[in-house]
Amino acid sequence: MPLTIDQLDTPCVLVDIDRAEANLQRAQDYADAHDIRLRPHIKTHKLPRFATRQVALGAIGITCQKLGEAEVMADAGLDDIFLPYNIIGPEKLHRLLRLNGKPLRVLVECDTGMGRCGVQSPEEAVTLAALIAGSRGLVFGGIMTYPPAGSPGPARERLGAIIAALADAGLPPATVSTGGTPDLWSAHETRAATEYRPGTYIYLDRYQVAKGVGTLEDCALTVLTTVVSRPTEDRAIIDAGSKALTSDLLGMTGYGLVLGYPDAVVTGLSEEHGTIDLSASEKKPEIGERLRILPNHACPVSNLFDRVHLVSGDHVVATEVVAARGRVD
Amino acid sequence: MPLTIDQLDTPCVLVDIDRAEANLQRAQDYADAHDIRLRPHIKTHKLPRFATRQVALGAIGITCQKLGEAEVMADAGLDDIFLPYNIIGPEKLHRLLRLNGKPLRVLVECDTGMGRCGVQSPEEAVTLAALIAGSRGLVFGGIMTYPPAGSPGPARERLGAIIAALADAGLPPATVSTGGTPDLWSAHETRAATEYRPGTYIYLDRYQVAKGVGTLEDCALTVLTTVVSRPTEDRAIIDAGSKALTSDLLGMTGYGLVLGYPDAVVTGLSEEHGTIDLSASEKKPEIGERLRILPNHACPVSNLFDRVHLVSGDHVVATEVVAARGRVD
Numbered sequence: 001m002p003l004t005i006d007q008l009d010t011p012c013v014l015v016d017i018d019r020a021e022a023n024l025q026r027a028q029d030y031a032d033a034h035d036i037r038l039r040p041h042i043k044t045h046k047l048p049r050f051a052t053r054q055v056a057l058g059a060i061g062i063t064c065q066k067l068g069e070a071e072v073m074a075d076a077g078l079d080d081i082f083l084p085y086n087i088i089g090p091e092k093l094h095r096l097l098r099l100n101g102k103p104l105r106v107l108v109e110c111d112t113g114m115g116r117c118g119v120q121s122p123e124e125a126v127t128l129a130a131l132i133a134g135s136r137g138l139v140f141g142g143i144m145t146y147p148p149a150g151s152p153g154p155a156r157e158r159l160g161a162i163i164a165a166l167a168d169a170g171l172p173p174a175t176v177s178t179g180g181t182p183d184l185w186s187a188h189e190t191r192a193a194t195e196y197r198p199g200t201y202i203y204l205d206r207y208q209v210a211k212g213v214g215t216l217e218d219c220a221l222t223v224l225t226t227v228v229s230r231p232t233e234d235r236a237i238i239d240a241g242s243k244a245l246t247s248d249l250l251g252m253t254g255y256g257l258v259l260g261y262p263d264a265v266v267t268g269l270s271e272e273h274g275t276i277d278l279s280a281s282e283k284k285p286e287i288g289e290r291l292r293i294l295p296n297h298a299c300p301v302s303n304l305f306d307r308v309h310l311v312s313g314d315h316v317v318a319t320e321v322v323a324a325r326g327r328v329d
Numbered sequence: 330m331p332l333t334i335d336q337l338d339t340p341c342v343l344v345d346i347d348r349a350e351a352n353l354q355r356a357q358d359y360a361d362a363h364d365i366r367l368r369p370h371i372k373t374h375k376l377p378r379f380a381t382r383q384v385a386l387g388a389i390g391i392t393c394q395k396l397g398e399a400e401v402m403a404d405a406g407l408d409d410i411f412l413p414y415n416i417i418g419p420e421k422l423h424r425l426l427r428l429n430g431k432p433l434r435v436l437v438e439c440d441t442g443m444g445r446c447g448v449q450s451p452e453e454a455v456t457l458a459a460l461i462a463g464s465r466g467l468v469f470g471g472i473m474t475y476p477p478a479g480s481p482g483p484a485r486e487r488l489g490a491i492i493a494a495l496a497d498a499g500l501p502p503a504t505v506s507t508g509g510t511p512d513l514w515s516a517h518e519t520r521a522a523t524e525y526r527p528g529t530y531i532y533l534d535r536y537q538v539a540k541g542v543g544t545l546e547d548c549a550l551t552v553l554t555t556v557v558s559r560p561t562e563d564r565a566i567i568d569a570g571s572k573a574l575t576s577d578l579l580g581m582t583g584y585g586l587v588l589g590y591p592d593a594v595v596t597g598l599s600e601e602h603g604t605i606d607l608s609a610s611e612k613k614p615e616i617g618e619r620l621r622i623l624p625n626h627a628c629p630v631s632n633l634f635d636r637v638h639l640v641s642g643d644h645v646v647a648t649e650v651v652a653a654r655g656r657v658d
Contacts, residue, residue, distance in 0.1 A: 009420045009658045043600060065601045085601065086557035088568075088617050091338045116602055117558040117566050228415040229446040237446050239417075243632055244657065247576040271372060271628060272394045272414065273445055288417050299600060303572055303633070306655050326635050328573065329338045 005314045010226040010290060011240040013301060013308040017317055019220035020050070020202050027184060027201050028057045034188035039063050039082055041179065041199030044299045046324035047308075048076030050202060055080075063179075063197045067095050068327025074099055076323070082177065084109065084144050084197070086117060092329070105141035106132045107175060110162050112145040112155035122165030129171045142175030142194070149182035149211065156190050163192055182211045205298035206257050207250045221308075222259065222292040223301065225274065227285045234279040240293060242269040243304060248297040257294040261285065266293065334643045339555040339619060340569040342630060342637040346646055348549035349379070349531050356513060356530050357386045363517035368392050368411055370508065370528030373628045375653035376637075377405030379531060384409075392508075392526045396424050397656025403428055405652070411506065413438065413473050413526070415446060421658070434470035435461045436504060439491050441474040441484035451494030458500045471504030471523075478511035478540065485519050492521050511540045534627040535586050536579045550637075551588065551621040552630065554603065556614045565605040565614055569622060571598040572633060577626040585622040590614065595622070 002008050031038045040054045041063040051062050051073055061080030064070040070081045084107070087096055096104070108128045111118030119125045125143065133140040143162060147155030159176070166173050178190055179197030181204075187196045203221035204214045225240035245256050247269060255266040255274065263281040266274055274293075278284050285291060295301045302308065303325055310318045331337050360367045369383045370392040380391050380402055390409030393399040399410045413436070416425055425433070437457045440447030448454045454472065462469040472491060476484030488505070495502050507519055508526030510533075516525045532550035533543045554569035574585050576598060584595040584603065592610040595603055603622075607613050614620060624630045631637065632654055639647045 009418065011657055085568075086566075088555050088557050089338065111560055115564070116560075116599070116604060118560055120560055226417050228417050231440055231445075231447055231449055235444070237415075239414075239658075242575070242577065242629055246571070247578075247629075248571065249576075270445070271632075275445060300571060300576075303600075304655070305657060326633070328340055328634060329568075 002316050004316060005224065005309075005311060006290075008224060008309060008316065010224050011244045012224050013305045014222050014224050014292065014311050015045075015203065015308050016220045016222075017310045017312055019218060021053075023202050023204060023214070023218060023220060024050075024054060024057055027198060028059070030185065031187075031196065032058060036187055036193070037195045039177065039195045039197050040202070041065070041197050042069060042073060042324065044199040044202055044302060046302050046322045047320055048073060048078070048323055049320060051078050052076065054202075060195070063199070064324075066327050066329065067092055067099070068329055069324040070099060071095070072324040072327060082107075082195075082197070084146070084177070103137055103139050105139045105175075107141050107144040107177060108132070108173075110143050110145045110159065112158040113148045113151055114146050115148075116146065118145065119162075122162045125162045126165050126169045126171065129166055129173075130169065133171060140171060142173030142177070144175075144177035147178060147180060147183065149180055152183045152186050152190060156192075159190070159192060181208055181213055184213060200298055203298040206252065206294050206296045209294075210252060216257075216259075216294070219294050221298045221301065222294055223256070225291050225293055227287050227289045227291065228273075230284070230287050233284070234277060236264070236276040236278055236285055238274040238276060238291060238293075239272065240274045241272045243271050244301070245269060245274065245293060245295050246297060246300040246304065248295075248300060250296050252296055256296055259292040259294060261291070331645050333645060334553065334638075334640060335619075337553060337638060337645065339553050340573045341553050342634045343551050343553050343621065343640050344374075344532065344637050345549045345551075346639045346641055348547060350382075352531050352533060352543070352547060352549060353379075353383060353386055356527060357388070359514065360516075360525065361387060365516055365522070366524045368506065368524045368526050369531070370394070370526050371398060371402060371653065373528040373531055373631060375631050375651045376649055377402060377407070377652055378649060380407050381405065383531075389524070392528070393653075395656050395658065396421055396428070397658055398653040399428060400424070401653040401656060411436075411524075411526070413475070413506070432466055432468050434468045436470050436473040436506060437461070437502075439472050439474045439488065441487040442477045442480055443475050444477075445475065447474065448491075451491045454491045455494050455498045455500065458495055458502075459498065462500060469500060471502030471506070473504075473506035475508060476512065478509055481512045481515050481519060485521075488519070488521060510537055510542055513542060529627055532627040535581065535623050535625045538623075539581060545586075545588075545623065548623050550627045550630065551623055552585070554620050554622055556616050556618045556620065557602075559613070559616050562613070563606060563608040565593070565607055567603040567605060567620060567622075568601065569603045570601045572600050573630070574598060574603065574622060574624050575626060575629040575633065577624075577629060579625050581625055585624045588621040588623060590620070
């Protein structure tokens with residue numbers, strides 16, 4: 001294993017383990033202070049090591065988006081897993097049965113403004129909850145939502161109406177699960193919630209910094225890349241393209257932030273090339289220079305790499321296989 | 330192995346092997362008719378099986394974008410590999426030396442309008458070619474370019490000026506390599522080119538159809554997905570998100586085309602969810618219905634899946650490990 005970052009070949013993913021640990025601890029301290037149960041979403045890191053750490057710090061369990069991810073985490077000893085995803089078809093149901101092996105606690109997903117999955121009204125929530133409660137082998141466990149980032153207020157009102165309707169129908173939800181890193185620090189304002197599912201908080205990324213969740217100095221995941229060409233005074237080409245950084249813009253300008261070059265703009269990505277516009281940047285990186293890029297969105301970056309390097313400062317502490325990467329179904 | 334598509338779990342990638350074969354044959358026939366040497370880019374399929382087939386049909390060799398891809402293909406017996414990428418740093422140079430093991434033929438990359446890598450003028454091309462020709466262990470092999478899609482004319486003029494300057498300097502390029510599937514059918518108009526490197530032509534995709542390279546009926550790669558939710562009359566949620574389809578828009582509306590539902594629009598992707606707007610679609614898919622999505626861009630989809638299913642009609646012919654997937658460096 002290389003001892004320092006300088007010895008790593010590029011492109012590769014660096015995870016600053018001290019920052020990740022601090023991010024986990026900060027969120028757990030906040031949750032403890034407000035009596036919120038954390039159930040972190042592992043989609044961001046996809047590593048049993050960090051899932052185990054999240055639980056050791058006080059999380060009540062974990063969240064996986066895919067059965068395949070849950071299978072990896074169960075193999076690694078994680079035994080309290082929530083799967084906030086519709087499971088359709090006999091093959092997946094058999095896998096779920098093997099994984100769970102007992103009556104299945106089912107939550108009703110509620111659309112509180114995200115416009116993705118979920119029941120659209122308190123009436124639909126009650127109908128579905130009653131159906132679950134009346135089904136052999138199923139237990140009605142409560143409700144879940146994924147609120148739109150930055151709109152905790154309106155989402156909270158919708159959630160409140162659903163909880164009230166369920167209580168009126170004699171089906172009060174034992175679990176009310178909500179989440180999202182963008183609104184993590186206002187989680188305590190949703191007093192009806194019993195569980196919170198943040199994912200990206202472990203690494204943070206350029207989008208979360210833009211949302212004010214943390215600072216650049218809190219971001220733990222970067223892509224290490226090399227300048228492979230400087231065809232013009234104002235253009236640098238790096239060996240990180242969409243296969244390393246993803247094409248996610250999330251409404252921002254540029255495909256990531258070049259650390260140390262705040263005025264450089266990653267204007268375009270093809271699969272293996274990133275194009276950096278240096279026209280506004282007084283400092284220009286040389287050919288062969290290694291740059292660290294803070295991606296717009298950390299989670300899909302984890303999904304692109306078979307391995308990530310855990311680093312402390314410039315020291316490579318471990319190289320981990322991203323065990324739950326590519327678990328598509 | 331499942332016998333039919335119906336037995337496959339979703340999301341997964343289907344490659345229609347009859348269409349892929351027809352696409353390969355059509356391009357090879359065209360190349361033969363115009364005396365063009367094909368050197369297909371394997372980044373699209375990343376499968377030794379298809380690389381071998383491309384050579385068997387008449388390609389003079391293959392193109393890989395990454396050393397790691399070239400290593401996989403060399404292991405599979407491919408022995409004429411072009412790497413149109415700047416190789417920087419001792420670790421990569423050692424790998425290249427192991428792979429090549431003899432004097433290295435080096436091409437000068439020329440920017441003919443793409444604005445990515447490459448020399449910017451005929452003068453720079455001559456300087457670099459002379460440097461290569463004067464370096465021990467290197468052989469000046471000629472020039473390469475990746476012209477911008479849809480601009481073969483201006484790119485051809487720039488290429489011509491570079492070739493003339495090299496000839497004047499006593500360094501006529503033996504190889505003139507150009508490429509790109511979008512302009513494949515006008516490759517014969519660039520008479521100075523000696524090699525052509527198309528990649529996406531094997532599968533095609535929504536972007537290539539928009540560019541007129543082929544028809545929807547020629548497209549070989551689709552993502553098979555399941556409708557996991559129909560929260561409203563006009564909204565379907567599928568189990569293919571950006572981890573299956575990528576966030577590549579390539580200037581188009583929607584993140585792919587829903588086959589059989591021409592008026593449905595894939596308006597949004599999160600990692601594991603795709604949101605389909607059905608408001609303009611008279612036909613509405615049911616929960617549990619399986620849809621085939623033609624992605625905007627086939628190449629990065631191959632990079633997201635560990636395996637692809639080769640199908641003939643509804644029959645699953647083989648399930649192949651995407652051997653060169655995730656070879657990031």
